[in-house]
Amino acid sequence: MALEDEAMAANPETSVPLASNSEDISQLPEMSSIVGYVLRRAQLSVFQDFIESFTELKLRPAEFSVLNLIAQRPGQKQSEIAEQLGIKRANFVALMDGLERRGVAERRKSPEDKRSHSLHLTVEGERFISEMLSVWNAHEQRIIRRLGGEAERDKLIELLGRLSGQD
């Protein structure tokens, strides 16, 4: 039953060097089967679509996430938002500066704890959010279509969830 397959490889595409010395090539993993690698490529591709979707609104993924979290629960402290997203609080400062400069979010000094800032949307920010969600919905639908449907999306999310955290 076809044992000539690897003996004669007449195809110039696959026959070229054939691991000259030792180096058992059979032990080398195909890049397309390496979880981390495929994960990285997929993530870059999805982010690429996200970024292109948001070029007009000039919003980056991290900024989207921050605005979304503030909208979901206004009043949270800077550190809380940063930590939820895995952003170091030192790096969060510039990000928040940007959102404040654009007038979509603001810091308020908390009277109870004068160290912390609670984060809120501005009125303009609330208007912006609806625009943002519209763009995001189109993007997410595109991703779901690529996956094959909602069921596949759900399955993917489940599998990815098993990979996060638990370090």
Next chain:
Amino acid sequence: MALEDEAMAANPETSVPLASNSEDISQLPEMSSIVGYVLRRAQLSVFQDFIESFTELKLRPAEFSVLNLIAQRPGQKQSEIAEQLGIKRANFVALMDGLERRGVAERRKSPEDKRSHSLHLTVEGERFISEMLSVWNAHEQRIIRRLGGEAERDKLIELLGRLSGQD
């Protein structure tokens, strides 16, 4: 049938501000259901495990991939390897310099095309590869265990494959 759920939210964890003004909170996606976000977190977690696994060998993901590709098919041009991995050839130079300085890979001037360099492992590089594969196998097994098994790994790879490319 329990229609009091969202009316009274006595839980202090979830009842705090409740979207003071408008902002229909129901339209805001949960971060844990956003494909790009979950994808990113999972990728970081897997890379984290990879990096920790390779601290002793001092090998980064990109270097692993390059060595793996060279081992699979020695003699390929620099640009070819770079392009397969989505690395800009300008940025590939320093990476390859590093591998050459460590003595695991080398550039050879191609006599046919004196512009290009063909990439090869050194003898030391071939020894290094087997060590690298051993570390990588342990890492990959850890990832597969997190996912729940090989079947889940295969399913994940399939779904991720649908997200890559096709831009």
Next chain:
DNA sequence: AAATAAATGTTATGATATAAAACAATTATG
């Protein structure tokens, strides 16, 4: 063949992301 265009590797540069250290102000704890 000569002129022009394209490919290859390289250098240099800027933008962005990320991590760590130190600090002032404030709050919490001994």
Next chain:
DNA sequence: CATAATTGTTTTATATCATAACATTTATTT
């Protein structure tokens, strides 16, 4: 009250990534 710890911030270092320009070499056009 003295000492921790927390919070936001600034500064700095490093890694990643994209772009432009260049010299050398090869390919294509005229």
